[in-house]
Amino acid sequence: MTWDIFTVVGTIAFAISGAIVAMEEEYDLFGIYILGMITAFGGGAIRNLLIGVPVSALWEQGEFFTIAALSITAVILFPQNLLRHWPVWGNFFDAIGLAAFAVQGALYAEGMNHPLSAVVVAAVLTGSGGGLVRDVLAQRKPALLRDEVYGVWAALAGLIIAVGGAETPAQLIILFMFITMLRILSYKYSWHLPKRTVKF
Amino acid sequence: MTWDIFTVVGTIAFAISGAIVAMEEEYDLFGIYILGMITAFGGGAIRNLLIGVPVSALWEQGEFFTIAALSITAVILFPQNLLRHWPVWGNFFDAIGLAAFAVQGALYAEGMNHPLSAVVVAAVLTGSGGGLVRDVLAQRKPALLRDEVYGVWAALAGLIIAVGGAETPAQLIILFMFITMLRILSYKYSWHLPKRTVKF
């Protein structure tokens, strides 16, 4: 139940983030809906594909589609001066989505007895795969691969679940809050991973 | 039988459109064939993936591969002054492909008892998914997400089929002609969906 609330928050955050990227790129209304839906559901679809759940399991999430579509509609109708606050609120919601989706993705993969590497990948892809596809379709360099620390927190959630570090509902909620907080701190204080560049 | 003709026309149109994008981007011969084939068959592959048909069902369409490969070869050999007419003819053929593929994709998904949302998505992806992958591989912003009204007509076809608005072969042919016509009008009169942009 509590968990469902986080998933709803995450779905809304991801749908809105896709819609806003489409608006920034001057895509049309159809493009805004498509990019919003792909950002919200793309991560789960890729995760299903990689861990061996039929991708078509997507279609059982009827209410989530409705929630995502309504969120996108709301963003389209929002006056510009309300949208201005998105970068602040958006990152807060997005952090909740990242953490909730990462935890769920990892639990999913672990429930199928996949090895540690698959659990971590499932956490990362469920948490951030939608944003990756969003960036590719908007012709942007994927934020996941170069901006503030993001995917690493999803990987950390996966790792902790894979080694049995969080199992009871209470432990999972604590893990969720911990990951959410780390992501918010990363954004707020512009934490970056080191880079190693090369030129030939 | 009539239906097969539309599919053939659509396959040819999509294969040629991929080949021409590759030629515009100065890809080599191998790239021209690959992009042509991906545009012709990519939409169906993604649809299969999302609605739960094995993607490998692709390989049963032997003759269509041959047709697509021959079309691409023809385009490569065409003199430049014939190719000049492509933007006009190409959009006509492409409209037939969009409508034929959208109707087929929707029927496919409906035959598997998927919910309305899946039927609409299957129509959109089968009709326009190949063009989406084509644009990503050519490093272009997807035309589907921002140019004249395109994907919406595929979605409309899916919606009409999902609510039982076209079931007999005669009704389906009428739907097909209706969608083709709407797409041709969109292109001819540069119909655009509204945009909602945002800047931060």
Added chain:
Amino acid sequence: MTWDIFTVVGTIAFAISGAIVAMEEEYDLFGIYILGMITAFGGGAIRNLLIGVPVSALWEQGEFFTIAALSITAVILFPQNLLRHWPVWGNFFDAIGLAAFAVQGALYAEGMNHPLSAVVVAAVLTGSGGGLVRDVLAQRKPALLRDEVYGVWAALAGLIIAVGGAETPAQLIILFMFITMLRILSYKYSWHLPKRTVKF
């Protein structure tokens, strides 16, 4: 056994090539690992998808993941003056990977009694699909579609296997060496396929 060595060499070469592209694009450490892993395993994942093997078969390759991760770590730690030699050595290793993966992909598809076209596609995708995804995620025009002759050699390997031109281990090793050599020559002498461009 011999075969395993080639696969290991190919995995290392592909992982390093992805990591180096990420470093060139100034992606962060997380991005470097992700792009390296996707380049090493993406081709096999796409091939599995298209020929009907569960994509989740990926997770059975535990040691290869470790090898790829260690290779990426090594590249990150390498001093700049050693990395300078990568373009030369890299192409040599990459040619081994292309040939080894193409042969394996083709054998895989043939073992499932797929038609000739699927065997050729499996060879091309296993050999070069990882590089294709790498380029899309780095926002580059795919090298596969326009640079020196590359994918054609994978297709040739697939074709020879599909028509029964190489079946015994000895024949397969000869085919592997032949394809590796053709790719090295293509790079060394800048062989290009003809292009056919068009402007409207």
